[in-house]
Amino acid sequence: MELKNLLTVKKIIETGNYKNAARALNYAQSTITFQMKQLESELGIQIFEKNGNRMELTQAGLSILPIIDRILASTKELICYKDSIGEIRGTLKVALPETLITYQIQPILRAFKEKAPNVKLSLQVMNCYAIQENLINGNIDIAIHYEISKYPRSITTNAIKTYPLVLVASPALDENQRDFISSGQKKSICHIQNDPNALYLKIFNQYLKEKDIVLDTELELWSIETIKQSVMSNLGIAYLPRFTVETELKQGKMIGIETEINNGEITAVFAYNKIKWMSPALRLFLQLLETSKLVEISE
Structure with a gap:
């Protein structure tokens, strides 16, 4: 065979x-x-x-x-077997969404490359649902994503952190357009978003539906940084994890818009298949995750 x-x-x-x-x-x-x-x-x-x-x-x-x-x-x-001097080799496949790789996981990636320079680190950026499917199918070694549903028993999951979400706009947005609480509105505002299957966008779209708030147009941009620049240019509003816009909010380049979203937060997790052999590269990456300041809760 x-x-x-x-x-x-x-x-x-x-x-x-x-x-x-x-x-x-x-x-x-x-x-x-x-x-x-x-x-x-x-x-x-x-x-x-x-x-x-x-x-x-x-x-x-x-x-x-x-x-x-x-x-x-x-x-x-x-x-991947270690050689006589203890170097870690092989390939490690990690999948994660753009928001986490850009704003949260960089220190862990840097530490991993410093400790295991001979490992080929394959980073795959995709939405949470695709990440979960790829881990279950065995196409990746580590899944880092926002919690969406339970895994099979063969998959070990650990919580990283719970992040608040925020609706942001430009300070130049008209005062009469900032009401996202009153029901039954049709607003001449563009909703700027990335992946429509992103968990936080589903939360916001469900809120708009429940409030019967209809936005005039949608603009789909596949880059968080481009979305931020577009919001600051007053091209529309965006609903994002707060950590992605914290700097701009503090600098006054963006403003937070009040909503009545009850579940306005998401929890990031990392997961791996506990049945599969744990390579030295996988073990090292998990150690870096578990000992980082990001991880607050472990199961």
């Missing part, structure tokens, strides 16, 4: 189909098809079935996935 065929199974799960997996692995698509036929012949089962443009695991494929993960984890354990 070829180890590369097992790696291809994981890449198909990650990318969604044979074509995308071939592109990611720099293979011809016919190579991917051959690998899967070879593996299915060896195991006597069908691993994938087509559903539209996606290849999804069959029930048999789901059943063997934990075994594939154990084999690949054992292989990774050999590759």
